[in-house]
Each structure stands twice: as structure tokens, then as C-alpha cells.
Amino acid sequence: MSRELHLLAFGSTRSAGPWRHPEIDNSTAAVRQRLVERARIAEKGTFDALFFPDGLNFGPPETWAYKTTEDFEPLTATAALSSITDYIGLVVTGSATLAHPYHLARQLLSLDHLSSGRAGWNLVTSFAAAAAANFSDRGVVEHDIRYEIADEAIEVVKKLWDGWGPDTIVEDRARGIYSDINAIQVANHHGTYFDVAGPIGAARSAQGQPVIFQAGSSPRGRQFAARHAEVIFTGQGTIARAQEFYRQIHGEAGRAGRPGPLITPSLRFLVGSTDDEVRRIERSAFEYFSPEYQAGWLLEVDVDVVGADLDGPVPDSAFPDSTETHQTALAGYRALARDGNPTVREFLYRTINGWGAEVIGTPERIADEIETWFESKAADGFVLTDSGLPGQLEDFVDEVVPILRKRGLFRHEYSGTTLRAHLGLPVPQRQELSGPASAARERISAIR
Structure with a gap:
């Protein structure tokens, strides 16, 4: 089967300043x-x-004066969007180190059922x-x-899923038995960081399990992603760096x-x-960009240019030698x-797009760049972010x-209904957990 380009888009357009544009109602x-x-535009475009x-x-407090307040929580927002869309996948970020795996498993599987199998989990290790x-x-x-904790968290979540x-749900109306207790698998997880009994009481997903996204790029992050991720979200500023990352991840996975x-x-x-229109749009994007917001936000990753001369060079002191x-x-x-x-302002x-790639131009120019990255094995697709301009x-x-x-790179219509179908990913097999039924029976006997 030939490769197919995948396109995703950021669900929100939070960035440094577009709320100031006169045509934007905040x-x-x-x-x-x-x-x-x-959501409707992305689904019209048959995005994954x-x-x-x-x-x-x-x-950081240094950003508070410059950013908008409506920052909808992803699980809540996507649950609402699931009712007004039919096909497009809904990928939410969940912290494997700050959120408890029981809550994550239940929330993500609930979203998956509400969307009929369109949920994905962008697993992060909060820093x-x-x-x-x-x-x-x-x-x-x-x-x-953090990655050790995440290794265990994803193990627990998958056990609960x-x-x-x-064959668990039998719906025996005559006997009043809804689920066959012998077919329920209980996590009974006792590890280094988590103790979780389970179960969560939810049928298996229409796509087997929500799709696992991950963004690990450090050596330990790549190791984690190669072991667990089905899709990797990454920032790569050039084709050469992206190709090297692609080779590294595929080597680690192998x-x-x-x-x-x-x-x-x-x-x-x-x-x-046209080129003239592109230049006008770029001037507008730069005009409504807020350097003060970006400077404050970068403090989260230990980059400090707060108070630096915006039209002067980036000081060497902005970057520590190392970071955790x-x-x-x-x-x-x-x-x-x-x-x-560049100057600090530049x-x-x-x-605005992290340290990722950027393409500015006419539709043909953008399509050319996407095709080049795709055909050169620098990417299987992209998570698109725009300027936030109308x-x-x-x-x-x-x-x-x-x-x-027209170039045969991207679908004309959806061929399936689940996120896995859009991405061409297999349905995971249900893992067999040891001693689930006996543990459940013992617990019920103890309650009685």
C-alpha cells in the first residue's frame, strides 16, 4: 500500500497576539x-x-498581561465538538506525570465512545x-x-482500556446479568509510581484503543516514543534535521x-x-504579534529574554547550558x-511555531514544500498551525x-469513520491480563 499524506490542524489558535486584530471578536x-x-473547516478538508x-x-506571570482568557480545556472542548462533527479525529493532550492514569483512561475512553472512535491521546511528560x-x-x-513515570502510566491506562x-457484555435480560464477570479483566496494577485496581467499566473502543501521540525528541524521549507512540508530533525546522529524526525514530522502533x-x-x-497578498498577510501577522507574550512564555523552557532590547541581538545569557x-x-x-x-524581536x-518548520507563499508554493518533505521521508504529514488571522x-x-x-498525495474523502482508519493504523489486540476474573470474584465476595 502506498503512503498517504496526513494532515492535522491545531484545534485552537492561541499565539502571540492575533487577538489584537480589529476583525477578531474576543x-x-x-x-x-x-x-x-x-472543526467544520478541517473536516471539510478531510483532515485526519x-x-x-x-x-x-x-x-508564567510575565505572559498574563498579553494573553486571552478563553483557554478551553481539551477534553471538554473535544467532547462538545464530537457532537457537531462526524469524521475528524480529536487528539487531546494529557499529562502522564501530573494526571492520574485512572482518570486519563476513563476520560479518554469516554471521549472515544462519544466520538464513535475518533479520540487520540497526546501523551506528555509535564515539565x-x-x-x-x-x-x-x-x-x-x-x-x-518523568519518562519512567510515563512508562508505567501508559501501561496502567492500556490495562484499564x-x-x-x-464477549464481556452479554445482556442476559432474563437473568438480569449484563456483563460476564469471567470475561472482565481487572488491572490490579501495583508498580513503582501507581497502584490501580480497576476496572473502569467501559466497553472496548470502536477503534480498539484511542491512538497514542507523543512528542519525545530527546534521546530518552525518542526511546519512549519508539516503544509506545503510534504518531509522533515534533518540531523540526529543516528537512535535513527532519530526515535525521525520521531515521532515528524508525531505527529505535525497529x-x-x-x-x-x-x-x-x-x-x-x-x-x-499572489506573492503580493502573501507579503501583506505576513506584515499583518508580524504587526499583531506580541513579543512580550512570547518572551514570557519561553521562560517555561528556561529561555530568558525578558527585558532584553527587542531590536538588539539575542544575548548568549538567554540560554542555560542545560535544563531538566x-x-x-x-x-x-x-x-x-x-x-x-536575528534581533530579539525577530x-x-x-x-511562534516553537522551533518547527514554516512555509509562506502561494498555494502552489506551500503544496510544493509539503510534497518535498513527504516524498523525501522527512515527514508522513504535518500538524498545521496558522497565524490566527481570519x-x-x-x-x-x-x-x-x-x-x-490533484497530485495524488491526499484523500478526496474519508474512507473510514475512526481516527485509526484515517491514519491507516491497525486495531490493537486486547492484551490478556493474568488472573482477572478470580480477583474480581474475590472482591465481590469480600463486599458481600
Whole structure:
């Protein structure tokens, strides 16, 4: 089977300043309506999914003056969107280190059922001190330890997802028996970081399990992603770096005895019908960009340019020698600051899409760039982010997607109803857990 390009879009357009644009209504009702419209536009374009990041905090205090307040919680938002969409996948971010695996398993499987098999879990290992402070934590956990916790968390979540099988629900109305207790698998997990009995009491997903997304790029992160991820979200600023990352991940996955996951880097785009229009749109994006917000936000990854001269060079002191927060981000931002010696203002504008790729141009130019990355095994697709300016995502769907379809790269219509079907991923087999039925019977006997 030939490869097929995959396109996802960020579900929200939080970034540094587009709320200042005179055509943007920032009321809660308007933000909600834009979210609904965004989902419908992406589904019209037959995108694989909407991708919702999350930070579990409002950001460093240095950002508070410059950002909007309507930051809808992803699970709540996607549950609402599941009722007004039919096909598009809904990928939500959930912290394997701050959220408890029982809650994660139940919430994600609920979203999967509400959407008829369209849920994905972007598994993150939370690094921000501000986020840890909201969860009675003792602080940010050491980088590699976070992945140890996540290894165990995903094990627990998958055990809970596999509690019910195809033969568990019997609906014996005469005897009043709904589920066959001998066919219920109970997690009974006792590990280093979690003790979880289970079960969660939910039928198996229409797609087997929600799809696992992950963004590990450090050596330990790549090892984790190669072992667990089905799709990897990453930031790669150049084709060369993306190709190397692609080879590394596929090599790691092969050594773990798994097929290589799909790799979907972030791609920020600005699209216009002509070069003159593109230049106008780019000037507008730069005009409404807030460097103060970006400077404050970068503190979360230990990059500090707060108070620096915006029109001066990026100071070397902005970057620590090492970090326990986000190692890949630190390296990526350091590379951005050294590429062409930008001013602080120019550097901050570049960081709107993290340290990922960007393409600005006509529909043909954008399609060319996407095709080049795809055909050169730098990516299997992209998570698209736009400037937040009015009409950009719709212009991509109306003008770029038809070109990709004409070139035979992208689907004309959905061929399935689940996120796994869109991504071409197999349905996971239900794992067999040891001694589930006896443990459940013992618990029921104890209650009686």
C-alpha cells in the first residue's frame, strides 16, 4: 500500500497576539464559535484530526498581561465538538506525570465512545514548574524520571482500556446479568509510581484503543516514543534535521520490535493567492504579534529574554547550558537564535511555531514544500498551525488541499469513520491480563 499524506490542524489558535486584530471578536461566545467553525473547516478538508495542546497552567506571570482568557480545556472542548462533527479525529493532550492514569483512561475512553472512535491521546511528560505547582507537587521531576513515570502510566491506562472485551457484555435480560464477570479483566496494577485496581467499566473502543501521540525528541524521549507512540508530533525546522529524526525514530522502533510510527512535524503556514497578498498577510501577522507574550512564555523552557532590547541581538545569557525541563526545546530555540543573527524581536516571532518548520507563499508554493518533505521521508504529514488571522485555515482547505489531491498525495474523502482508519493504523489486540476474573470474584465476595 502506498503512503498517504496526513494532515492535522491545531484545534485552537492561541499565539502571540492575533487577538489584537480589529476583525477578531474576543468574547467567549465568539471564541467558541471559532472553535466550531475550525472543526467544520478541517473536516471539510478531510483532515485526519484536530490536535489540542495543553499546559495545565495559565503560563508564567510575565505572559498574563498579553494573553486571552478563553483557554478551553481539551477534553471538554473535544467532547462538545464530537457532537457537531462526524469524521475528524480529536487528539487531546494529557499529562502522564501530573494526571492520574485512572482518570486519563476513563476520560479518554469516554471521549472515544462519544466520538464513535475518533479520540487520540497526546501523551506528555509535564515539565513546567507552574504546572507542577497546580498539582500539590514538590516541583518539576527530573527529565528521565518523568519518562519512567510515563512508562508505567501508559501501561496502567492500556490495562484499564482492555478491561472489557467483545464477549464481556452479554445482556442476559432474563437473568438480569449484563456483563460476564469471567470475561472482565481487572488491572490490579501495583508498580513503582501507581497502584490501580480497576476496572473502569467501559466497553472496548470502536477503534480498539484511542491512538497514542507523543512528542519525545530527546534521546530518552525518542526511546519512549519508539516503544509506545503510534504518531509522533515534533518540531523540526529543516528537512535535513527532519530526515535525521525520521531515521532515528524508525531505527529505535525497529530495535524495540515495532513498526515505525507516523511522524507529523508542526508546520506554520501563511497562504495568499499572489506573492503580493502573501507579503501583506505576513506584515499583518508580524504587526499583531506580541513579543512580550512570547518572551514570557519561553521562560517555561528556561529561555530568558525578558527585558532584553527587542531590536538588539539575542544575548548568549538567554540560554542555560542545560535544563531538566525540555531539552529538545532548549536546543531548538538556541539554534533559531543563531540562524542569521536575528534581533530579539525577530527571534521571538520565529518562536511562534516553537522551533518547527514554516512555509509562506502561494498555494502552489506551500503544496510544493509539503510534497518535498513527504516524498523525501522527512515527514508522513504535518500538524498545521496558522497565524490566527481570519480566513487562513479556510484558504488552506480551499486552495492548497485541492492541489495536494490533484497530485495524488491526499484523500478526496474519508474512507473510514475512526481516527485509526484515517491514519491507516491497525486495531490493537486486547492484551490478556493474568488472573482477572478470580480477583474480581474475590472482591465481590469480600463486599458481600
